[in-house]
Amino acid sequence: MQSIQDYLGAISSLTPVICLSTAILFTALWNLFFPRLKEITPIAGIFALLFAGTALWQQFAVGSITLFGGLYTVDPLTVLFGVLACGVGAIVILMTMGCESELGRNAGEFYTLLLVAVLAVMVLAGTTDLILLFIALETLSISCVVLAGFSKQDRRSNEAALKYLISTAATTATLLYGLSFLYGLTGSTSYYEIHNKIATFAHAPSLVVIFTMVLLLSAVGFKLSAVPFHMWTPDVYEGAPTPVTAFLSIGSKAGGFVVAIRLLSVVFASSVSDWSFILGLLAIASMIGGNLIALAQTSFKRMLAYSSIAHVGYILIGLISNSLDGLSAVSFYLIVYGLMNLGAFTGAILFCNETGSDRIDDYAGLFKKRPWLATGLAICLINLAGLPLPPAGFFAKAFVFWSGIQASGANPLAWTLIIVALLTSVPAIYYYMRVAIKMIVKEPSDAVKKLEPERKRMVDPQICPDVALAACVAGIVIASVMVNPIMKLAKDSVTPVTSPAVGMLDQNLN
């Protein structure tokens, strides 16, 4: 840090982060002093997220800036994932507002913790230093653990929090172990310097480098819930309050992916063939395991949980191909997957609020009682299945698979990956469409039969989740129509991390 001007400039680049931190403090304290006006808390949270997102968006065109001596980088990738995290946060808050009663008196703290988690993802997106990486990752994990256990009266929620804590602790251990190796090898914590050091002995990867890589990948794999680091996923997803599950399934995964992109494409850029092989194994295991277990589920949330494992497998194909196309396909997939998955979870919340049930069989005939809910949910499910109606989900899959095919020259596993992906897409279509078809075609189940006729709209506690579902469906439709602009955005965002630009970042640093 040369001068006070630089420092002030860096601070101004951190406007979104500061804005969110302020909102965290606000939400934490507001209910304490003004318990009667506690309805303001979530609204303030949403506004803070929107503001932070907008402020981030302004930085998209700025290019790459490294701050604090390489600790933090603001580049289009940071911006894209930060905005994604803000969007996810806003939608999750919206869906939470429908089931605040579940959270009891502590609703204010819930929003605080959620904002902390969003903040952590945002920082993860920009971090280019091992120390900051670790801190952000731990912040994310701890806030998620607390969120998972937020329904204190619910045994399953407590169990979920405990299991998540144990698993997190285990992977924190492996991560730290890996980080310490990395520091020992290179004597630096900055991504760029490590990149340069590792490049010097990349041609003959030693045992240590590979072991380091496996340790780091285990931590990333845990955040992504890739098989075999997925064991916590179903229990936590089922036990945690549904909004938390929704956040875990996309918010914390987006964090995991951006870490993976930066670590693998920047730090380990010189040993692509090594990590792409390991990740390939994880991807294959995730696609097969996730899809097959999802097939046998009877609970809607558990099915979504397992299928999210499978989706991680698909996204990893883009990451493995390690090209501009591949990484932009990853970004595109995450945007679209975020929308449709949040939509599906919102549908689950709306259904659960009214019927108290989560069983897939109970969804039968929902269309007759709640046509809009059933239609919105069906659109999300159809897209999750990758069917082109509207084609956002289909394009997302197609881009990822295509990038995998293009990379088939460099990666021996590429064709295996594509074939496994295509084959496992078939059960995916089955288990998603089963729910959609049940809702629309079948006769109403007992739970649906008990539903009151359509509610009056304006005076309704469900209005916020409704808005969330509508926003997700609208987002899917927009993403289907504007595939090219969004794809261009995704391309722009990953351009700085694809190889040639890394050297440029180096110069920035000096």
Added chain:
Amino acid sequence: MGVMVDHLAAIMLIVVTTISLLVQVYTHGYMREDTGYSRFYSYLSLFTGSMLGLVVSTNLFESYFFWELVGVCSYFLIGFWWHKNTAAEACMKAFVVNRIGDFGFLVGVLWFLSATYGFWNGHPVLMFSDQAGYDLVGAIKWAASNGSLTAASLTAISVWMLMGPMAKSAQLPLHVWLADAMEGPTPISALIHAATMVAAGVYLIARAYPIWLTPQGTTDSAGLAIVAWVGCITAFAAATIALTQFDIKRVLAWSTVSQLGYMFCGLGVGAYTGGIFHLFNHAFFKAMLFLCSGAVIHGLHHCFSHDRDLKKRLNEVSLMDRLIPPDQDLRNMGGLKEYMPITSFCFLIGCLSISGFPGMSGFFSKDDIISSAFRYAGPGHELLAWGLVITAGLTAFYMFRAYFLTFEGKYRGKEKPHKETLSVMNLPLLALVIPSIASGYLGMNPGMWSQIFGGTPTPLPNVFTQFLHWGPHPEFEAADPTVMLISTAFGLGGIALAYMVYLNNLGLNTWCQNSLKLLYQFSWKKWYFDEAYIWFSQKFALPLFRTAWNLIDMTIVDNMVNLSSFVAVGSGEMLRYSENGRGQWYALVIFGSVSALGLLYFLLRPLG
């Protein structure tokens, strides 16, 4: 996809839009009391849209798309009164027969595409015409020069493709659906099953004409000869069937089949302009005839609506033992001229026109086709031409039989019909009288008359030929008084015979029924086509399919599906139980996986 309006399309556009408009007006009167009034209009509009799309299509695939759309509209509209068993069966029949035809059509198109695939090279494929020469003509030239298309294979393609038009335009042997399509409401019979959709087959042949020519582009091809023969045989067969039918709509339907045969034959003998000219004229007078029959049915309906038993039986009976509804039965009519003067006048004009009475529109186009057939140099041209001439005589006979039985003589029903008042249903009829007479004069030069009566035969230009012709220049023809005389004589003879038999009580028809019983039955049973098809499908086709079904689906496919679902669900269940829900186990799995991955990597690493 695209839109192309050339002279051929323009002519069809005139036909489709005019008749569609008039039928929409007519429908308001005809269907006013039907519960499906608005449904009917939506189908009608869907059909018109699809038909216009078919007309302005730029390439074969686009045509195919709209071709199927008009087909499905036809299916909807034939089965419009689905509660009538006969209607439900008839729409199914139309659908199945058209499937058979369209299958052949698709095979032809795909074969043609594969033979000329290298030619299109990034340009839109299978274009009908294109300024830069990337169209059917260019493709055939290209494929013929590099040997991927011989005269024989082009003929084969044209025969496959002909199946589509044969089914759509109800040519033998795929004609069986059209008469039964009359189970639909009468406006539909006028619009779809007389004037526009059934002419789509003729239109398609004209549109993709190069495919039926020789690879060099001349008209002496085997493909065209087949078209001509199919048309001629159909024209004759349908005319003989029409002789004995008693349902007024069926008589008209069979005459439609017969006239479509004329158009096929015209295109087949190289009279490109003549075929389309007949399509153009026929559309107007046949639509008018159908609308007239609708007016008659509408007018007589209340006379027979009391018999509830009969109504029930009419609804329940199957297509094969169908009863003729009393309000459509020629035997119950007679003398309606008195009650329906406007309808009777219009029907008479239509009959004169279709019979080729000199000066009416049908005269000009039919004469064009017949004289082209006499000039035709292909196989058996004499027979072809005489077939058409004899058919012209039969046409005049059965049309006037229908006219006399309906409008002349004494009323044979019990309850008298109401007197006709000028209504919304009469306006379209009167409007159609004009083209039924006048449209023929587009194909005529005033100098023709002087030539017939002793002038020197020189080719005379006329408006229609100038507007529409195959090849760069229109080929004008001199009027041929001999042919005209022959066909007119046959037409007048037919009318005279009908007059003798049905108004002057010449005992010819009872004599035929008694002495020529076999022939009479043959015509009455429509050449036994339906019986033959049913026999064939029940004896051969269905048992074959059932065996194939048992073999392939029940044993192989079903078991495969069951096996794969068993494996998937079973392995899902197995994996589910690998989760035992214990936190320590989870941590153990994580650490174990890390070591396993490291180990696995060393064992399997790609670079050794």
